[in-house]
Amino acid sequence: MGLSVGTEAADRTSGAPGEKSIRQGIHILTGVLLVVVAFAAVKSDALQLLITLALCAAFSGIYILGSRFRDTMSGGKNQLWLLALTLLWVLLIPIQPTAIYLVFPLYFLYLQVLDDIRGVIAVIGATAVSVFSQWPDLTAGAILGPTVAALVSIGIDYAFKTLWKVSAEREELIAELLETRSQLADTERAAGIAAERQRIAHEIHDTLAQGLSSIQMLLYVAEQELKKTGIGDDEAETILKRIDQARTTAADNLGEARAMIAALQPAALSRTSLEGALHRVANGIVGTEVTIAVEGDERQLPMRTEASLLRIAQGAMGNVAKHADADRCHVTLTYDEDEVRLDVVDDGCGFDPAAIGERPRGLGHIGLDAMRQRAAEQHGTLTVESAPGQGTAVSIAIPVEDDTHGPERRATALTQVEDPGAHPEETGR
Incomplete structure (x- = not known):
């Protein structure tokens, strides 16, 4: 060595x-x-x-x-x-x-x-x-000459090595900043695309799908009223046949609208997408056993909230893999009435958060800064608890208003439009 x-x-x-x-x-x-x-x-x-x-x-x-x-x-x-x-x-x-x-x-x-x-x-x-x-x-000069020269040489060497170290840290910081900026741009772009797709899905549901559903209900009512008139079977046969053809066409078109809604609905907003995404991130961690747990009544969250939680979890688990030297890491996703919380706890080497905070902003802790920024964008908070040799706990809490998930429940309902063969009375509801 x-x-x-x-x-x-x-x-x-x-x-x-x-x-x-x-x-x-x-x-x-x-x-x-x-x-x-x-x-x-x-x-x-x-x-x-x-x-x-x-x-x-x-x-x-x-x-x-x-x-x-x-x-x-x-x-x-x-x-x-x-x-x-x-x-x-x-x-x-x-x-x-x-x-x-x-x-x-x-x-x-x-x-x-x-x-x-x-x-x-x-x-x-x-x-x-x-x-x-x-x-x-x-003589005094014979002693002082080499001694002073030695001290000056050591001082110059130390100064330049310190300068090189700072330069290397700055290069690393610039690389991390560029990577973070690229990730933020990708996230914003994906969020914009997903939001537009969801808007179109809502429009299809509120106009086309609802209109076709109403047509089915009206045709069913017309069929029932026709039968109550007492008209003969021979005379009603042609009319009932046309009504049935109209109902079949409306049902087929409703099925196509349902398929379009399902295709436009962002995959990130499916009920199990956040937990599934956390599992996919955990599967990519090498050398540390990562477990995922979900507590509380799981519900659909706003797309930006889910994206922020996923990115923060990805950064936290990435820090565990790169710096913590941990054997185990436990990730808990908790759904409360007014907030959603993500906790990432490991049994690694830990560090001193106060010492990290005293360093120039960005040098060596750009990951924590990025996670704090993501949490702040969702009006949330990020807390880091750690000590050398005692592991690390990162906790993120993001507020979620009671009606925040209403539009997402509505979006989920887009994929629950009745089957083409459903009873018209149920369709009306």
């Missing part, structure tokens, strides 16, 4: 804002310092100059090779690369003291490749080597 740290760190920072510029800065600093060391060795004897140039060339070659393949090498190879550079640097210091300044680019390499506490430890070790390599001519 430890050998993969370097590669993981490279993956996290690859393409981060300013990361390329930092690497280029380290390359330039390393090259300039190597040139300074080489020129400083010109005043030395020939053997010392030769050894210095050889070590500088080896340092430069290993540095260039490792920098080129740093992002694709494994963590172990990256660590061997750093070890080789460090050894060459340690060998250079007693031969050419100016090489001590090569510790500056090494600081940044330690912190970038060893992206954990080991990088700080490596910086401390390199600082100790820099200080004690000047023994016995230690």
